[in-house]
Amino acid sequence: MAVNYQDLGFSNTTEMFQQAMADGYAVPAYNFNNMEQLQAIINGCGQSGSPVIIQVSSGARKYANQTMLRYMGEGAVRMAEESGYKIPIALHLDHGDTFELCVSCIESGFSSVMIDGSSHSYEDNVALTAKVVDYAHQHDVSVEGELGVLAGIEDDVEAAKSIYTDPAQVEDFVEKTGVDSLAISIGTSHGAYKFKPEQCTRNEKGILVPPPLRFDILEEIERRIAGFPIVLHGSSSVLPEYVNIINENGGKLTAAVGIPEEQLRKAAKSAVCKINIDSDGRLVVTAMIRKVFAEKPAEFDPRKYLGPAREELTRMIIHKNEQVLGSAGRG
Numbered sequence: 001m002a003v004n005y006q007d008l009g010f011s012n013t014t015e016m017f018q019q020a021m022a023d024g025y026a027v028p029a030y031n032f033n034n035m036e037q038l039q040a041i042i043n044g045c046g047q048s049g050s051p052v053i054i055q056v057s058s059g060a061r062k063y064a065n066q067t068m069l070r071y072m073g074e075g076a077v078r079m080a081e082e083s084g085y086k087i088p089i090a091l092h093l094d095h096g097d098t099f100e101l102c103v104s105c106i107e108s109g110f111s112s113v114m115i116d117g118s119s120h121s122y123e124d125n126v127a128l129t130a131k132v133v134d135y136a137h138q139h140d141v142s143v144e145g146e147l148g149v150l151a152g153i154e155d156d157v158e159a160a161k162s163i164y165t166d167p168a169q170v171e172d173f174v175e176k177t178g179v180d181s182l183a184i185s186i187g188t189s190h191g192a193y194k195f196k197p198e199q200c201t202r203n204e205k206g207i208l209v210p211p212p213l214r215f216d217i218l219e220e221i222e223r224r225i226a227g228f229p230i231v232l233h234g235s236s237s238v239l240p241e242y243v244n245i246i247n248e249n250g251g252k253l254t255a256a257v258g259i260p261e262e263q264l265r266k267a268a269k270s271a272v273c274k275i276n277i278d279s280d281g282r283l284v285v286t287a288m289i290r291k292v293f294a295e296k297p298a299e300f301d302p303r304k305y306l307g308p309a310r311e312e313l314t315r316m317i318i319h320k321n322e323q324v325l326g327s328a329g330r331g
């Protein structure tokens with residue numbers, strides 16, 4: 001039986017983005033696959049007073065079971081209420097690739113969906129996105145579309161090179177599809193290896209510094225569709241402190257590099273209203289689990305290593321909301 005997202009206590013993203021645009025910050029969109037990640041997201045956003053988009057990829061649905069995830073989302077709303085957190089929470093499908101998947105999520109109570117038609121031709125992307133918008137808007141659900149291709153893995157489709165968004169296409173795409181927000185490609189990419197070392201320089205601490213994002217493309221897009229909410233995917237910073245903990249405790253992440261936080265802060269002050277972060281959370285969890293295993297090799301109670309991972313993830317999320325997205329205190 002279909003359920004409506006309002007009945008579950010979720011918010012759609014329309015008002016979230018209007019406020020973010022007016023006040024110059026971005027709403028965080030954190031991915032989750034398990035309970036500890038979701039608890040950390042709700043506690044981190046609740047404690048910093050930030051609106052939040054909790055997002056589910058199709059990979060997450062395969063891993064954790066779609067019904068389980070949807071009830072976890074509902075549980076997150078109840079947990080926030082009981083904890084006294086007065087923050088809007090949107091439940092969002094990340095990188096939906098078919099109309100049917102979007103319909104399934106909308107019918108199960110998602111308040112927002114992404115239809116990622118970026119691997120299709122422009123015309124097919126427009127047609128697929130418009131079809132999803134038509135259905136979603138009948139249920140008051142917001143839709144994110146994508147123009148341009150991010151390097152890395154986009155829902156099983158691996159792109160070797162990014163194709164930056166062509167600003168000349170955005171007005172036509174937004175008008176023809178009726179989307180509520182648009183994910184663009186300006187140099188971010190998915191995962192922990194966003195740039196090759198040879199594309200980077202090294203700072204005084206020896207840390208790899210990637211080339212800057214293409215703010216010129218972002219500005220041109222903002223000029224053409226003024227006031228329209230823009231989304232940045234692939235926006236983890238691959239924080240060196242966690243990469244170091246992983247490598248000091250038996251891991252092997254060599255030449256991992258992300259988007260510097262100052263660049264994301266700058267983007268969040270513009271028309272960028274939603275910033276997607278997944279890999280940074282994965283790195284925190286892996287770092288803390290490896291540390292516990294290295295320091296206490298006799299430990300075998302999952303609560304003893306997932307607990308510290310959850311605590312550190314909560315701290316990292318508060319840091320992001322306060323120092324990077326500017327969303328703290330806006331819930």
Ligand code: G3H
Nearest residue numbers: 031057059060155190278
């Ligand atoms: O954009 C990709 C997200 O990080 C989700 O990744 O498809 O491995 O769940 P996943």
Ligand code: 13P
Nearest residue numbers: 191233234235236278279
């Ligand atoms: P990261 O891999 O940079 O965290 O990007 C996540 C993302 O874009 C989810 O859609």
Ligand code: ZN
Nearest residue numbers: 190233234276
């Ligand atoms: Zn993404």
